[in-house]
Amino acid sequence: DTGVSQDPRHKITKRGQNVTFRCDPISEHNRLYWYRQTLGQGPEFLTYFQNEAQLEKSRLLSDRFSAERPKGSFSTLEIQRTEQGDSAMYLCATSPAGSTGELFFGEGSRLTVL
Amino acid sequence: EDQVTQSPEALRLQEGESSSLNCSYTVSGLRGLFWYRQDPGKGPEFLFTLYSAGEEKEKERLKATLTKKESFLHITAPKPEDSATYLCAVQAPGGSYIPTFGRGTSLIVHP
Numbered sequence: 709d710t711g712v713s714q715d716p717r718h719k720i721t722k723r724g725q726n727v728t729f730r731c732d733p734i735s736e737h738n739r740l741y742w743y744r745q746t747l748g749q750g751p752e753f754l755t756y757f758q759n760e761a762q763l764e765k766s767r768l769l770s771d772r773f774s775a776e777r778p779k780g781s782f783s784t785l786e787i788q789r790t791e792q793g794d795s796a797m798y799l800c801a802t803s804p805a806g807s808t809g810e811l812f813f814g815e816g817s818r819l820t821v822l
Numbered sequence: 823e824d825q826v827t828q829s830p831e832a833l834r835l836q837e838g839e840s841s842s843l844n845c846s847y848t849v850s851g852l853r854g855l856f857w858y859r860q861d862p863g864k865g866p867e868f869l870f871t872l873y874s875a876g877e878e879k880e881k882e883r884l885k886a887t888l889t890k891k892e893s894f895l896h897i898t899a900p901k902p903e904d905s906a907t908y909l910c911a912v913q914a915p916g917g918s919y920i921p922t923f924g925r926g927t928s929l930i931v932h933p
Binding site: 712739741743748749750751752753756758763764799801803807808809810811812813814815816818 | 858918919
């Protein structure tokens with residue numbers, strides 16, 4: 709069990725550029741979540757997949773954000789036309805079918821928008 | 823809207839000085855309440871799940887309890903390695919298992 713893997717761990721970009729983060733879940737975990745966390749705050753929910761289906765999206769997820777999970781395995785989160793307010797830690801978490809809600813988090817991808 | 827409020831925001835303890843962290847919640851029909859530990863620059867690490875009032879869970883120096891309105895994380899004789907941010911999350915009824923997190927309590931234990 710290699711745990712939830714996220715890539716890249718750190719990304720520095722200029723305002724207006726596009727960025728993409730990848731999350732590789734624990735094998736056989738069919739539920740996958742993206743959260744965003746800023747300094748001093750708890751994780752804020754962005755979106756949720758069950759297998760390849762995106763079942764929930766937060767109002768925080770503007771049209772500049774898009775997430776995919778092709779074939780129900782890894783997931784990507786893309787942010788287009790980044791803004792300074794997008795600077796945050798982007799956390800991926802997964803859980804197995806039948807779980808009552810405990811999540812297994814990756815180490816996160818820290819985004820800095822200059 | 824479901825709310826989770828954690829207090830205090832920050833807590834400094836001396837090694838061996840026991841204390842408690844609080845998590846108050848407002849959610850109808852709580853499906854589960856979760857405690858996580860988060861070290862700086864890392865993702866949260868799951869500690870406990872509590873489902874019903876009166877339930878208690880223990881792990882080493884940590885003990886979590888649950889009432890109908892709040893949960894406590896008791897830390898007995900803490901050590902410096904217990905220093906971390908402790909996050910509480912709640913899950914409301916519904917088809918999707920999506921926990922809502924509080925802002926956390928930052929704990930520092932001095933040797």
